[in-house]
Amino acid sequence: MLAAPVQLHRAAILNPLDPSSWNYREDGVCAVQKGSVLASGSVASMLAEFPKSELVEHDGVLLPGFTDLHCHWVQHAVRGAYSGELLQWLQEYIWPEEGRFVDEALARKQVKTFYSDMLRAGTVMGLSFSSVHRAATEVALAEMRGDWVVGNALMAINAPAYLTRYSQHEAEELNTFVENVSKEHYAITPRFAPNMRAQDLRVAGQIADAQNLLVQTHLAESRAELCWVKELFPEAESYTDVYDRAGLLGPRTVLAHCIEMSDAEWACLADRGSWVAHCPSSNEALGNSRMPLEKLREYGIPWALASDIGAGPSHSMLHVLQRFFAVHESAGLEVSATEGLYRATLAGAAAMGRAAVAGNLMPGKRADFIVMPGKPKAEDLTGWFRDLCEGKTEELERRPLETWLSGKRIEPQGVS
Ligand SMILES: [Zn+2]
Incomplete structure (x- = not known):
């Protein structure tokens, strides 16, 4: 039986872990299969592990919804x-x-x-x-x-x-x-x-x-x-x-x-x-x-x-x-x-009792993620995040570039 297809999402990836730590990769890949996160890592390692997968490139920072x-x-x-x-x-x-x-x-x-x-x-x-x-x-x-x-x-x-x-x-x-x-x-x-x-x-x-x-x-x-x-x-x-x-x-x-x-x-x-x-x-x-x-x-x-x-x-x-x-x-x-x-x-x-299935990008969780504008260096990440939260409500409500639910992009992003 053929394995389900894997989609590789290449972006800067920010994954919250607990109140005092997050994991950040300036250029990484999040692999998604059947609507869930399968693995994430460096571009080279993920391309080697999943060679025949579809590659989706995002111009921004990928983080959980x-x-x-x-x-x-x-x-x-x-x-x-x-x-x-x-x-x-x-x-x-x-x-x-x-x-x-x-x-x-x-x-x-x-x-x-x-x-x-x-x-x-x-x-x-x-x-x-x-x-x-x-x-x-x-x-x-x-x-x-x-x-x-x-x-x-x-x-x-x-x-x-x-x-x-x-x-x-x-x-x-x-x-x-x-x-x-x-x-x-x-x-x-x-x-x-x-x-x-x-x-x-x-x-x-x-x-x-x-x-x-x-x-x-x-x-x-x-x-x-x-x-x-x-x-x-x-x-x-x-x-x-x-x-x-x-x-x-x-x-x-x-x-x-x-x-x-x-x-x-x-x-x-x-x-x-x-x-x-x-x-x-x-x-x-x-x-x-x-x-x-x-x-x-x-x-x-x-x-x-x-x-x-x-x-x-x-x-x-x-x-x-x-x-x-x-x-x-x-x-x-x-x-x-x-x-x-x-x-x-x-x-x-x-x-909500969903920590095992949602809330961040750990393997096994639902691939519910968003893409935010910018490609910050690791040392500028805190400043980038604080800037991301600045602006008027109308701007902030439309700031995400993309929203994905269970590995599927929500279209159109322009819906108000
Ligand atoms: Zn209330």
Whole structure:
């Protein structure tokens, strides 16, 4: 039997390994077979090992596609359009916008734009909130391009009836929903504590646990939100404790923001092994405080970067990286380019339970990669990467020269 054909991708190759290291080859080859990385190495060694293969030359730096660990695809069309205090922003702009997704045709149109814009910007996987609607969530799963995990937002209370009436938070309906979707691509998604009663959160926690599903929610994003949670859940010791009591915190849980947190709460997250989705551009846009990165480091909490569109003004992970460097460096912290790239790729894949199959270019992983402009020398690599993250959102969203999924080029790259 003939072996499957091998494609050799020649480029400068940058492969993130961990927060403090990456591997860089100024002129190398990444060999791809059946949509996966087979091997990579020097041009001479790869040509010798795979002599009759197709050679694809790229004029730029090949690196793994980005992972966006927290975003709302139903807010993509209004990303950056509104700002203001979190709770007011939700009530005045975002909830009415999400209410429109009761229209399945609208959902279908918008989700196509979302996936093609994400691929155009170099994001190949991630974790996304849908609206409350069953059909909109099913459309997001059916039209998926890349590797996404999506969940219908669960909103039982403290929201307009045009949303709560569609929420699937009751045990029976949520179980039925879960039965009918791909568990690999579905996350239990309580919007945030104020939209749920303690018993609703417990139901969500039980189903996530029984089905071993990812959980995504928001935690401690603003001070006003924190005050509201204290009023709504007087029995809980903290906002984090509200989720912990419901059994929602574990290593398959991703918590967006985590800004207004006490030491006891950080210790709880560390103990449960839960992930933080850090959204620096969103936090800036809504005027929230800086997420205390030093606490994540102190407590050894796993985390990855995320756009949080539509509060985040851009779905470009280059823009997220730009704001990540800016907000923490202006607070006197050291943040490295190696860490930035790792948190925008492999860390997010690990949070999604995909570290063995995605997130960087190690042999055996999916050949999901992008090509960025430039051919830096090894000694200029950090400067090149920092420059890559500079510019306006519109430029950054279109900066990748090519995006490839499972060894196939996404065409046309010009789709907006
Ligand atoms: Zn969010």
